[in-house]
Amino acid sequence: MNDKKINKILTLLLKTGQMLLESGAETYRAEETVVYLFNSITFGKIDVFAIPTAINIDIVINDIHYSGIKSVRRRDINLEVIEKINTFSRYAVKNGIDVDAAFEALALIESEKKGKTLFMIFSFGMAAGFFSLMLGGGIVEFIIAFISCSVVQFVSKITKISERIVFFYAVSGGAIPAILAKVFFNIFHFGNVNIIVIASMLPLFPGISTVNAIRDAVWGDLVSGVARLLYAAVTAVALAIGAATVFAVL
Numbered sequence: 001m002n003d004k005k006i007n008k009i010l011t012l013l014l015k016t017g018q019m020l021l022e023s024g025a026e027t028y029r030a031e032e033t034v035v036y037l038f039n040s041i042t043f044g045k046i047d048v049f050a051i052p053t054a055i056n057i058d059i060v061i062n063d064i065h066y067s068g069i070k071s072v073r074r075r076d077i078n079l080e081v082i083e084k085i086n087t088f089s090r091y092a093v094k095n096g097i098d099v100d101a102a103f104e105a106l107a108l109i110e111s112e113k114k115g116k117t118l119f120m121i122f123s124f125g126m127a128a129g130f131f132s133l134m135l136g137g138g139i140v141e142f143i144i145a146f147i148s149c150s151v152v153q154f155v156s157k158i159t160k161i162s163e164r165i166v167f168f169y170a171v172s173g174g175a176i177p178a179i180l181a182k183v184f185f186n187i188f189h190f191g192n193v194n195i196i197v198i199a200s201m202l203p204l205f206p207g208i209s210t211v212n213a214i215r216d217a218v219w220g221d222l223v224s225g226v227a228r229l230l231y232a233a234v235t236a237v238a239l240a241i242g243a244a245t246v247f248a249v250l
Contacts, residue, residue, distance in 0.1 A: 006066055009099050010059060013038055014070040015106055017048070017055035020085055023078040026212050027051060027224040033089045040092040041099055052227050075166075075231075077208050084109045117157055124203050125150035128177075132199035140191045141199065144184055148177035148200040170235045173204040174242025182250045201239050206232045 013034045020030040027050040034057060038046045044061040056069045088105050091097070097105075128149035132141040152173045177200030181193045210232040217225030 005099065006059070006061055008103075009038070009041055010057060010066050010068045012041075012099055012102050012106070013046075013048075013057050013059075014055060014068050015103075016085065016089075017050060017057070018070045018072055019106065019110065020082060021050060021052060021055060021072045022075055023081040023085075024076060024208055024212065025082045026215055026219070027221045028216065028219045029082070029086075030055060033085065036089050036093050037102070040089075040096055041102065051221075051224050052231070075209075077206070081109060084112075121150050121153040121157065124153045127203040128200045131202045132195050135195045135199055137192055137195040137199065141195045144181060144191060144196045145177070145199040148180045148196065149203055151180070152176050152200070152204065166231070167234060167238050170204065170238030171242040171245075174201055174239040174244075175246050176242075177201060178243040178246035179250070182246060186250075197243055201243065204235075204239060206235050209235075 016037055017030045017034045020033060021027070030050045031048040034048050034050075034055075035046055038044070038059065042061065044059055046060075047058045049056045052072065052075060054069060054071050056067070058065060058067045060066075085106075088102075088109070092102065125146040129142040129146035132145040135141075137145070155172060155176070156169055174197075177197045178193075181191070181196040181200075184196075185191050185193050209228050213225045213228035213232065215225075216222075216228060
């Protein structure tokens with residue numbers, strides 16, 4: 001096996017791990033998937049170290065070391081991508097796979113992910129709307145919560161602020177629903193502002209990241225566990241800051 005193909009395998013492994021971490025997968029899942037994929041493509045030794053912000057891979061083939069590291073700049077929750085990569089890796093382990101075919105499979109998964117922006121915006125809005133019903137709201141709260149959370153996601157996708165500065169994305173997630181709820185209440189004088197704001201913020205809280213932080217810590221990945229837990233705490237504080245600022249001004 002020549003160096004060009006080995007470097008291509010390393011690039012494939014780094015890409016797989018990066019996609020899993022960007023989609024909110026646990027670090028141990030990213031590490032195990034990369035190991036399984038490597039063993040299904042070629043023979044050799046592999047060592048993987050992943051944290052929420054990066055993945056580092058070292059492989060040994062023909063007694064020669066090849067190393068690479070990939071930074072994870074943005075993180076989101078996309079269980080569909082995780083499930084598809086898991087299915088793809090299981091297929092590779094069972095049947096074996098060529099590195100070129102593996103690249104095509106990952107490219108297909110990535111292209112499908114990019115084509116569902118409107119669906120994601122609608123889903124966040126619906127989640128906020130139903131949260132408002134769970135909190136005791138009515139049709140008015142449902143509609144405003146739906147609009148508020150959808151606007152937050154739309155602004156996030158347009159400005160890509162969630163990929164650049166997560167703190168300000170969370171602040172806007174608290175501020176925008178509070179502004180819309182306050183304006184609507186001041187004009188029409190009905191609707192529960194508290195229910196609307198809380199329901200709009202709940203889909204933005206990183207609940208899965210919190211669960212993953214606990215799972216990583218239990219699994220022994222203490223660095224990843226602490227990092228994810230801190231991320232969840234900062235997001236919660238930023239959401240509160242955004243809403244509290246609006247309430248203080250309006």
